[in-house]
Amino acid sequence: MATLIFYWLISSVNCMGLRFSSGSAPHSSSLNGSHCSGSARTGCKNVGFSATGKSQFSEIASGSDDREESLGRILKWPNLKVFSFEELISASRRFRYDIQGLVIGKGCFGPVYKGCLDENTLTPAKVGYGMAVAIKMFNQDYFRGFEEWQSEVNFLGRLSHPNLVNLLGYCWDEDKLLLVYEFMPKGSLDYHLFRGNITPLSWNTRLKIAIGAARGLAFLHASENNVIFSDFKASNILLDGNYNAKISDFGFARWGPFEGESHVSTRVIGTYDYAAPEYIATGNENRRSFLKPNRT
Structure with missing residues (x-):
């Protein structure tokens, strides 16, 4: 039941266009202070650029401004x-x-x-x-x-x-x-849901985590951003000291197709148990492909 509520929240955020105010829950770990947290990221050095000012990894940006x-x-x-x-x-x-x-x-x-x-x-x-x-x-x-x-x-x-x-x-x-x-001191959501030797999360905490994860995924799936995360599961949702959820592990992420289009993969990536059946069968993916897990 908890899993169904969790994915319903995420689907609601993406399909209904819900917007969240700036009064959301705190987002930085209690162990990390204010360095490089939030949207400014002013504490880190600008690195990884060539002499032309472009990333040494790949040209993944479009437009001229952040x-x-x-x-x-x-x-x-x-x-x-x-x-x-x-x-x-x-x-x-x-x-x-x-x-x-x-x-x-x-x-x-x-x-x-x-x-x-x-x-x-x-x-x-x-x-x-x-x-x-x-x-x-x-x-x-x-x-x-x-x-x-x-x-x-x-x-x-x-x-x-x-x-x-x-x-x-x-x-x-x-x-x-x-x-x-x-550092995320509370570990992964997977740890709290499937380990029998710890105190179960309260319903209020579970709802807080679900909403936080939904906000993160909605940000990725916004039409302007168009990021396909590809590996959305409980073990990739980390929790800070106040149980604020943060999506992690972008090893399978990629830029997705535009609205109304789909992307065809030559091989299925991510975790099979959490991938949409139509994605596994055809390789066709879009932003909604990773909101329907096979197991509950």
Whole structure:
């Protein structure tokens, strides 16, 4: 039942054109202060540009100016800090597996470590003296590693919204690919829904999370933005200290077709259990293809 309500909320936001006021729930993690949160993103350095001022990853912007959306912003070029591998080694206590609480996640792409950075300079800080961050390290043998890493930089480096996780920067050091995000202390929605050893979320909290995730997806699906997220599921909805929801993991995201059009994929990407049956069968996708999960 909770899942049905959740997807009904999302469908309502996108299909009925609901607009949310600026009085939405707070969007920055309690551990992250105000650095690079919200729509301004003024605390990060402008990096990743060539001599011509264009992104070194891909030319994904159109028009000449950044675009302000309701509660969000689209930058013309990625606006992120470039970290050295040595900086992230220091920030993460050398990526050690034997320190309790240092490894906070793991996927097919690789592990996610908890690190610590100075809030103002984004330089490595001692534990307890800076802000907590999440550092995703991509396995060298993961066949989609560079593609997903590049997609995250291109999308989260440009998209800013209260209900999208905040990407602070990246590292590309020879064969080492890493991403640095704000730390989300409450973990994923998946953890709270499907782990039996924790206190169940209240209905008010579940509704708050559902509305927050719907706002984030509505921002992506706005006709001006036209982003197909492709992997919308509970494990990709992260929660800050106040249970505000933020969509994460843009490794499968891409720019979608315009209104009334569809995009044909040569291979199905994302998680099969959550993909629309017609998308799996035909490869045709649009913004609504990822609002109808197969399982409830």
